[in-house]
Each structure stands twice: as C-alpha cells, then as structure tokens.
Amino acid sequence: MDETIGDSGYTLEDLSAYLDxxxxxxxxxxETDAEARAVLSSLERFxxxxxxxxxxxxxxxxxxxxxxxxxxxxxELRAGRDIPLAAPDERVEVVITxxxxxxxxxxxxxxxxxxxxxxxxxxxxxxxxxAEVSVHVTIxxxxxxxxxxxxxxxxxxxxxxxxxxxxxxxxxxxxVVDNIxxxxxxxxxxxxx
Amino acid sequence: xxxxxxxxxxxxxxxxxxxxAQAFGTLVRRHAPFLIAFATRLTGSRxxxxxxVQDALITAWEKLPDLEDPSKVRAWLTTIVSRNATTKMRxxxxxxxxxxxxxxxxxxxxxxxxxxxxxxxxxxxxLKTLTPEQRSVWVLKEVGxxxxxxxxxxxxxxxxxxxxxxxxxxxxxxxxxxxxx
Numbered sequence: 001m002d003e004t005i006g007d008s009g010y011t012l013e014d015l016s017a018y019l020d021x022x023x024x025x026x027x028x029x030x031e032t033d034a035e036a037r038a039v040l041s042s043l044e045r046f047x048x049x050x051x052x053x054x055x056x057x058x059x060x061x062x063x064x065x066x067x068x069x070x071x072x073x074x075x076e077l078r079a080g081r082d083i084p085l086a087a088p089d090e091r092v093e094v095v096i097t098x099x100x101x102x103x104x105x106x107x108x109x110x111x112x113x114x115x116x117x118x119x120x121x122x123x124x125x126x127x128x129x130x131a132e133v134s135v136h137v138t139i140x141x142x143x144x145x146x147x148x149x150x151x152x153x154x155x156x157x158x159x160x161x162x163x164x165x166x167x168x169x170x171x172x173x174x175x176v177v178d179n180i181x182x183x184x185x186x187x188x189x190x191x192x193x
Numbered sequence: 194x195x196x197x198x199x200x201x202x203x204x205x206x207x208x209x210x211x212x213x214a215q216a217f218g219t220l221v222r223r224h225a226p227f228l229i230a231f232a233t234r235l236t237g238s239r240x241x242x243x244x245x246v247q248d249a250l251i252t253a254w255e256k257l258p259d260l261e262d263p264s265k266v267r268a269w270l271t272t273i274v275s276r277n278a279t280t281k282m283r284x285x286x287x288x289x290x291x292x293x294x295x296x297x298x299x300x301x302x303x304x305x306x307x308x309x310x311x312x313x314x315x316x317x318x319x320l321k322t323l324t325p326e327q328r329s330v331w332v333l334k335e336v337g338x339x340x341x342x343x344x345x346x347x348x349x350x351x352x353x354x355x356x357x358x359x360x361x362x363x364x365x366x367x368x369x370x371x372x373x374x
Contacts, residue, residue, distance in 0.1 A: 012367075013360035020334070020341065020359075039367065042374045046366050047335040049316045054234055054336050056313065058226035066225075069247055070218055073254045078212035099212045106213060116200050119207040140204045181201050 006035030019043055084129040085167050093129075096166060098122060105137060108161035112153045114142035118178065124171070134172040135162070140179035151175040206263035209254070217254055224267050225250070228274045234332050235278040237325075245277040252277075268338060275337045279329065279347040312373050319369035327362035330355055 004011055008030045010018070018030060019040055030036045080098030087093050102120045109117035117139055124133035135158060141150045155173045162170050197205060197219040208216035225246060232242035252273055260269055320328055329348060333339045341359075345352045367374070 011360075012364050013357065016360040016363050017356055038374070042367060042370070043363055046316060046363075046370065049312060050320075050332070050335045053313050053317060053320075054227065054230045057230040057233065059230075061222065061225045061229065065243060065247070066218075066221065069221055069225075069250050070214065072247075072251045073217060074214050076251075076255065077214065078258075080212070102211050103213070106208065106211075116197070116204050117208070118204045120211055138207065140201060179201060179204055181199070181204070 005039055006033040008033040008036040010036065012039070015039055016043070081126055083126045083166070083168070087129050098126070101162070101166060101168075104161050104165055105135065105158050108157040109137060109139060109154045112150060112157055114145040115150050115154055116140045116179075116181065117154070126168075130167050130169055132169040132171045134174070135170060136174045136176070138176050138178045140181050141177050143180050143182050147177045151177055201264075202266050203263040206257065206260060206266040210257040210260065210263070217257075220266065220270075221250060224270055227267075228270060231271065231332070231336055232274050232278045234336065235275065235329055236282055241281055242278070245281055246274055249273040249277045271337050272339065272343070275333055275339060276347055279333070282325075282329065283349060315370060315373055316366075319366050322369060323362050323365055327358050327365065330358045331362040331366075334359055 002011055005015060008015075010027070010030055015030065015036060018027060023031075023040070030040070078099055080102070082095040083098060083101060085094045085096045101122060105120045106117040109115055117137055119136075119138045121136040122133055123136065125131045126133055137154065137158060139150065139154055141147055152175075154175045158173050158175075159170055162168055197208075197216055200216070200219065202220070202223075205216040205220045209220060228246045228249070229239070229242050232245045233239050236242055236245065249270065253270055256273075260266065320331070323331065326348070330344055333344045333347065334341075339347070341352050341355050345355045348355070350358075
C-alpha cells in the first residue's frame, strides 16, 4: 500500500485521491508516468463498470411497492393556502385550496399541444374574496413548436380556467419558457408501468 | 389526465414540489429501479433496499420544495437513499470493531475466471472479496457519486479513514482484476 507506483513517486492512496479530485490540479509526475496513468485509467474503468453493474441489476418496481409509496405520498398532499371561492352569505365562505388552483393551472396549460407546465406561483392577497392576483407559470415546450405561440396559448388557457373556476381577479399571467423537451409527451408511454 | 412519461426530470421535479403527486409518481417509476439496485448493492439485501428506498422517497416528497437544482433530482434522490442505507447498515452491525481487516480472498483460479465470462461478472466477483466497509465506500463513491465528506458523514468515520478504505478497495480491485486491466 505504501509502495509508489512506477516512477511517479506517489502511492496508490495518493493516486486514488488525485483521481477523485478530477485529476486537477495536474500533477506532471503522475501524468507522465505510464504505469501511474494505466492505474488511473483502470480505476476509472472499474468505476464505470460498477455503475454498469448496478444498471444491469435494475428491474421495474412491483405494482404493490409502487402503490405503497404513493399511498404515503398522497397522505401528505400539500394543499397550501385556502383561497375564498364564494361567500353565499356572511356566515358561509367557500374556499378552494392553493394546491387545487395550481392543479387547475397545470391542467389548463398541459392541454395546450406540446406544452408541459412546470412551476406555478400565485402572488397577491389571496385571502380576500375577489382579490387580484398575478400568476407565474414556467413551461416546457416540445422541440420545434414556436415558443411565443405556445406561451400565448398557455396564458389564454390559464386566464380562462381561473375566471371560470375561481373568484380570483387575475391580473398578470406571466408565462416563461424555461425548458424544451424533445420527445413529444404522447400517450404511447403508457406501457412504462 | 396528462401523460407525463416523457417529461424531463426537472419539469417533473418542480411539479412534484408544487404538490403534483402524478409527476412524483412518474419520477418514482423512472428512478426507483436504479435506486433499489443501488441500495441492494449497499445493504446486500433486496428487502432492506425496498424499505430504504421507500422511506427515502417519502422524505424526498416532503423535501422537494427545498431542492435547489431540479435537474439534479436523480443525484439528490441517490444521496437520500445512500443516507438511509448506511444508517440501516450501521444499525444492523452494532459496534463491530472491524476496521478494514484484509480478508484472505480466494485467488481467482482458472476455473473461476472461466466462469467470469465478462468483465462485469469479474468485477462482481472482485467486489465480493472486499470487506463490507471497503465495499460500501466504493459503492457510495463510484455508484452514489458522493464526496469523501458525504461518505464520512454517512458511515460515521473520518475523511482520512474513508480515503484509506477507498484506496484499499481500489488496491484489491486492481489485484483481482489483473487480467482485465
């Protein structure tokens, strides 16, 4: 273990740490020694093979296991703030959760062809009935689809959905394209399970 | 319902952070097979791995809003899993004072090399000859992508010890993989 490798003057432990530093800063005595370089490249290859080994051992999860995970997840749904929806009289207030509004926004945006909604933010005083809010939505657009077009369609769809389903007065709806995805998200991937 | 199967990781991660359980489920289907195989390598037990990954995913669901770079969701999940798996291993081997005792390994004789029909099988066999401590630092480093500091924290040893174990693991692999170098 304390032997130095080739004529590099460094031990395997040194080489090992050097490899894990990404071989920087460069140590000439190591990089110019054929044996030390061979050791480094073997170690790199064993690392890659280990990752391959684990990939080879992957298998799809069983439906029972997946369902157990999702049961726990849905038990802790993040509902967020309560937002007034209607006040039929002064003793009654109907609310919708922020989580449900986000869901509404995602559904409206996703319905635009080639678009996937990412993050949804609702800003403004949301605890008063009919308060004005602004909505910020990030979207991913399928490669090749004109971005401005997609963003405009999402803005319209979100504005419409919110005006139909909530009592919010929607001020600005900002749509930011922050991702491009290649594969069109088509129903053909259903078989993933 | 929108089909999310082809959506990029970062889109799924931000949706899941916003509370979209379906997006989270898609991430689970996509990455759980790797996470379970990784945890199985670490713990040596498929059923422990199933438990570790399940717990890790529940933690991930709660902590997702804090994830800074959603495109790195897979690496982030891997770190949570390795934390759980190492905790599990430590609780299973209470106060075992072994510190890298070199196990006398069977030299890979000719008949064993013949069975090791591929490099992967050879590496698999070589990994089995490592001590459990060496094997876990190797897997945490090379498969889990953890830093020395992260590994040290997870296995409850100093950074210097981790560096030493990893070097000994590599020494052993170099010897046992001689013919594949």
